[in-house]
Amino acid sequence: MKVFNSIDDFTPGNGTVVTLGTFDGVHTGHRKIIERLMQSAGAGLETLLLTFFPHPRVVLQEGSDIRLLNTMAEKCELLQQTGLDNLVIHPFDKNFSRLTAEEFVRDILVAKFNIRKIIIGHDHRFGRNRTADINDLIGFGETYDFEVEQISSLEINDISISSTKIRNALISGEIALANQYLGYDYFFSGTVVKGRQLGRQLGYPTANLYISDDYKLIPAIGIYVVSSFIDGQKVYGMMSIGTNPTVGGTSQTIEVNYFDFEKDLYDREITVSVLCKIRDEEKFGTIEMLQHKLREDKEFSLSYIGNRKSES
Known part of the structure; x- marks a missing residue:
């Protein structure tokens, strides 16, 4: 797996199949998405996961004291095990957060990543103030010629496993439940x-x-x-x-x-x-x-x- 510390450091080849998010914990739900990503990368396409550091909530919510399941080094170690081709860790700041949904799609997914397909979780929202959703993304896909595939909550172990649920389990001492959700x-x-x-x-x-x-x-x-x-x-x-x-x-x-x-x-x-x-x-x-x-x-x-x- 190649690791890039900025979107600008990545040079696309024939095209990419992309997923994105914080992926905190790289839990069983995350791995379902990554498995689908790997299955979709045929005909010379590369897999790419875009994540961010620091966590967007730290930047956007003043005084946020969120505690994360993984350090970035730990996240890289866990993602390395999945067989991903590329991991892009982009510095998240307020300027980046102000990109509109179309600017993000046009200037990053299309121009920087040469995207051919994107795979996202069922509840993904993006763009300035997180105003865009799956329907907007499908529209952008038609405009910029890439495929959009959404993974429903039912496909992720029949429940919506979230990093927040795992954090709460660890904070309350429910180790067995947290480890079950994590898969490790x-x-x-x-x-x-x-x-x-x-x-x-x-x-x-x-x-x-x-x-x-x-x-x-x-x-x-x-x-x-x-x-x-x-x-x-x-x-x-x-x-x-x-x-x-x-x-x-x-x-x-x-x-x-x-x-x-x-x-x-x-x-x-x-x-x-x-x-x-x-x-x-x-x-x-x-x-x-x-x-x-x-x-x-x-x-x-x-x-x-x-x-x-x-x-x-």
């Missing part, structure tokens, strides 16, 4: 930094993660079963997202206790996949009560992991 285990990456080393004192040493992309959505505060690939090895563990109230913590941290793993991870970037929520964060009366609960958490995690392995 939700993940995020961070750099291991030195913490207060309280986990080590409790008998559960942790890797403390710093997430540099502040727009990346982090699941709800709580305790989770997780996995990571470290040095080519799949390692399981349990993760705490919270303030560690039992030991007087005040700021939120992300800490992972890996099972049967003792390598030094400081300053390394690791990716954590979230498999299951164990429980909410709690404040215990004593350190001993906390340690007892951590033992229960580990027993739950090992049982969950064993069942997951047997099902795979």
Whole structure:
């Protein structure tokens, strides 16, 4: 897959089959659209997905604090797996948002992409103030000689899977539902930094993660079963997202206790996949009560992991 950081960087060949959108999460609904895109690209046509950064809502809605399912690097990684020919990541700003629907079609889809066909989701709207819809696009297709194919909500797993629904599931701790919609285990990456080393004192040493992309959505505060690939090895563990109230913590941290793993991870970037929520964060009366609960958490995690392995 070739990646272009601007519409102007792309040079069309014989023609393209295009889809566009933020594609946050690259979830199962998105992949249905991409599959159709791939199926439509015959006779020497190239597939092209146009997406934007930053997210349009951040630019157009002042004070928006939207958290995204993917960083751009993660989105590229997920899209790479689909077999797309071209990914165009265009900087979204207010000037771009002011393009009329016809200017967007004529000056970008036709002039820049040499479009032969566009495939869009059932609810796609575009152009200044998002005033144009599928009917307008069909009209433009007749004028500028390209085909328009719309994918209905029924074709996308019989439900309208949306990135918003997945975000809400993660925020409320419904990991199984979020992962079902995504079609993969939700993940995020961070750099291991030195913490207060309280986990080590409790008998559960942790890797403390710093997430540099502040727009990346982090699941709800709580305790989770997780996995990571470290040095080519799949390692399981349990993760705490919270303030560690039992030991007087005040700021939120992300800490992972890996099972049967003792390598030094400081300053390394690791990716954590979230498999299951164990429980909410709690404040215990004593350190001993906390340690007892951590033992229960580990027993739950090992049982969950064993069942997951047997099902795979």
